[in-house]
Amino acid sequence: MSDYNFAYLDEQTKRMIRRAILKGLAVPGYQVPFASREMPMPYGWGTGGVQVSAATLTPEDRFKVIDQGADDTTNAVSIRKFFERTAGVEVTEETEAATIIQTRHRIPEAPLSEDQILVYQVPIPEPLRFLEPRETETRKMHSLEEYGLMHVKLYEDISQHGAIATAYAYPVKVEGRYVMDPSPIPKFDNPKLADCPAIQLFGAGREQRIYALPPYSDVVSLDFEDHPFEASKADHPCDLCGARDSYLDEVITDDRGGRMFVCSDTDYCRTRQAQGHLGAQLAAKQEGAA
Amino acid sequence: MQSEALEGGFPDAPVDAARAFRAAMNAMARPGRIETLAGAVPPAPLSAAAGALILTLCDPETPMHLAGGLDVAGVRDWITFHTGAPLVGPAEAVFAVGQWADLQPLDGYRIGTSEYPDRSATLIVEMPELAPQGAVLTGPGIKESTRLSLPDVAAMRRNAALFPLGIDFFLTSQDRVAALPRSTRVEDN
Structure with a gap:
């Protein structure tokens, strides 16, 4: 290691992010504003996840990065190299061997353990944003627990397509209180959000929000009694390994x-x-x- | 300022703070779990765990309240030198540290607003000891239920009833720390 401070960010920035993570864990599903920094990569490339990882990493960690499930895509490789160089941490591609996994748009297939932390890169943290563009309004809707609009959106899916057509970034309700965007993971992954033994942290760099799910949180995908939530995937086994249970x-x-x-x-x-x-x-x- | 105030910080701040934060985060994410938090050597009567939390989380952006017996010159100087946190009364404090009795009344601290529940105080409660017994805790971060020795079950229940508003607690004793966020439901045995 090198001429960088440990894990790249300066200490005051890490303290600010750490305070936001703690408040996020205390109020599961609530989006905590934070003063997101410029990172040496463009917004949209995982700057939120990178900042959360930087504030969370210790020298003893083994770090894994996946992009749409893959360890070998440009985004995953560059973020892994970034922390290899700036934090001197070990890296791995094995889910079970990793202590911190930064992910874009997937939850690994292998079950996570209590000793792991999953860091999500989030593009749009506000689940209501495409229904209501004004931050002042969505904030009020969260404070009043006014989520009718989200159900209307899901209902319009049903009336147009005969089923809930939302296939990714499928909204969830956390601990019966906050509606949360699980980031653009396929809805196949939604059931893994609930009762997960690992700590799940979400970072949105451009939108400057951090939120979190403590282990074993109650996370419910929104649905209707007559149109229950269904985790879907291509009806096919994997052509390389034959798995029938993976996305x-x-x-x-x-x-x-x-x-x-x-x-x-x-x-x-x-x-x-x-x-x-x-x-x-x-x-x-x-x-x-x- | 005495020269003792200059001692007792993290020897290697970026790495020590990272390890301390991991312990603090594990505690907050898993209410009731007791973690070890070392690395800081604060002046008495501040515990090592409380000292490490302060070094890890406090800086000039976080006004701090020192309650009762902790509001002494040695502790003030140490916090001011190592963190630069302004020392204030309970109403403006982002962090408050002290023994349970000295931190009262709890309604003097910020509990956040309905639109910004994160703008609430975090209390670092110095305890004589921490033990996985006593009050029964359930809620996010807890698999089924767990037990933790709490200073005042009724007060914690009132705080939890404010959810999503409320105060979050770190409980410290020597080099050990546990946490009780507002999301945790608390029952007597």
Whole structure:
């Protein structure tokens, strides 16, 4: 390590972020304003998550970063390298080995443990923002617990599409009080938010908000009695590892309609392949090669 | 100012504060869990854990209230030198530290507003000891239920009833810390 302060940020900034995290944990689901800093990466690349990670990391941590489930995308690699250099922490791609996991748009498939912290990168923290653009109004709606508009939006989904069409950033209610945006995770991941043994922290850099879910929080996806919430995924096994329980990406493989479904969680898929699980397309390819 | 005020800070502030914050965050995220919080050597009668919390969280942006027996020259000088936090009365305090009896009355502290419940005071309560027994705690951060020795169950219940407003507590004793956020529901045994 180097000429940077530990974990890049100056100490006063970290104290300010740490105070916001503590208040966020004390009022689960409430968005705490914080004085977000310029980071050496553009807004929209995870500056909120990076600041929360910087304020949370200790030298003993093992750090993992995923972007849409993958460890090897540009965003994930650059953030991992950033903290490798500025905090001198160990990094890993294994979900179970990591103590802090910064994530963009996924919750890992492997169950999290009490010793882990999940840091979400959040683009738009306000779940009501697309329904009501004024911050003064949404703040009032949260204070009055006035969430009827959100139910109207979900109802309009049903009336237009016959089902709740919201597939990601699906709103949840935390501990029966605050409606919260879980960040743009697929709604497949929503059930993992609840009763999670890990601490979940959410950072929105551009919008300057931090919020949190303590372990084992009560998190309920909004729905209707006659249209209950359903965690959905592509109805297909993974073509590489054969998993039927993981969230899948659809990958177009040629211009003649060829496609494959693969786990979005690269670590989960790799681990399963190493254990000998084989998906249809990978099996076909290995046969062809043999 | 005496030269003792210059001693007892974190030897390696960025790293020591990071470790201290992890303990404080684990405590706040898991109410009732007792964590170890070391690294600071504050002047008596401030405990090591309270000293570490102050070094980790307080700075010129956080007005502090020193209650009762902690409002002595040695502690004032130490906090002023190491954090620069202005020392104020309960009504303006972001952090307050003291023994339970000295911190009363609780309604003198900020509990936040309905639009900004985060703008509330955090109290650091110096306890003779901390033990996982006594009042039963349930709520976010707690798997089923847990127990913690609280100074005053009725007062904590009144505070929890204010949710989402209310005060958040750190309870400290020597180098140990536990927390009780406003979200925790408290019952007698």
